[in-house]
Amino acid sequence: MAMQQTRLTAGGWSRRKFPAFKNQRPDPDGSYHEWLEALCIKPVSAIEWHLDPFFRQGPRVTTDVNWLWIMKGRGEVILGEDERVITVKAGDSVFIRPNTRHIEYFPSRRGWSSISVHFFAYLFGSIDFFSLTGFPVLIRERQSDRLGETAKRLAREFALKPPGWNSAMAADIRLALLHVVRHNASEFQPVPKQNLRRDASRLFPLIKMIDECIGDPGLSVPDLARTAGLSGTRFRAIFKRFTGLSPVNYVHRRRIEQACILLRQTDKSIKQIGADCGFADEPFFYRVFHRLIGATPKNYRENKNM
DSSP, X not given: OOOOOOOXXXXXXXXXXXXXXXXXXXOTTSHHHHHHHHEEEEXXXXXXXXXXXXXXXXXXXXXXXXXXXXXXXXXXXXETTTTEEEEEETTEEEEEOTTOOEEEEEOOTTXXXXXXXXXXXXXXXXXXXXXXXXXXXXXXXXXXXXXXXXXXXXXXXXXXXXXXXXXXXXXXXXXXXXXXXXXXXXXXXXXOOOOTHHHHHHHHHHHHHHHHTXXXXXXXXXXXXXXXXXXXXXXXXXXXXHHSSOHHHXXXXXXXXXXXXXXXXXXXXXXXXXXXXXXXXXXXXXXXXXXXXSSOHXXXXXXXXX
16 A cells, blocks of 8 residues: 655655634734633532422522533523523533523423533633623533533542642633634624733732732731822722722622632631631621622522532
8 A cells, every 4th residue: 555645845844734723713913812821710619410300590699600511401591680591401501700690490300410610710810701701601512522521521520639630620621711712703792992901010919919818807908009009099990990890899809709619618617718718807708798699608608519
């Protein structure tokens, strides 16, 4: 049998040419690439659920992303205060953005199964990647496709927690998001015009400092403003433009996000979790938690991970 000949260059080498991704998100100025490079993924949980017929969950709000991959059954995911209905079936992925009111309803006589993956996806430590990029809510793929296989791996990692499980989950979630970016460009919503570079160099070190000191109840806005070399008024204005939140609300939200992780992943008492997240006053912790999550820490823990 004659061997296939490979045409070489004059230097004696050749390079394989790969076809382009057919439905990739356009990036004419390179900003989208920069956002993806700066993306930080923090896994929270991934659980495979097998649920009773006519199961209904919610309404509820989570501060993280809830990626719901449907294994079996048909149903509805109802989003927002206007209760937008999304019909889903086996093989579909629904990406529910942080702080979005939602209901999961599957009126199936045979029950249904899904994998629920919770994670944070932030740009520059604070900006919600999903809102910034117009990431699609619904992706329809065959049950054997990439997102489903990734969801199954994530559920296994979280259940077994082998050495390196957190890093492995972060890597798989990132690859899943990149898969959507490269194969589902037509599903993305328009991206709002924002100049992220303008304030990033000044505020990014402060945002990292907030995350590192999130358990310190003495963390204060005046101290942050002094570190940035700005007046309190100027600091608050720049911070809100950069993150979409006032410094106080941002600190509260990051503390509650950390509390949600501890409620899911540890058996610590609620009082201890509040203290670990920088709340010196337990009743104040309960008030802030209920305002942002819509449930008490106790109720949240009882319904964790779904």
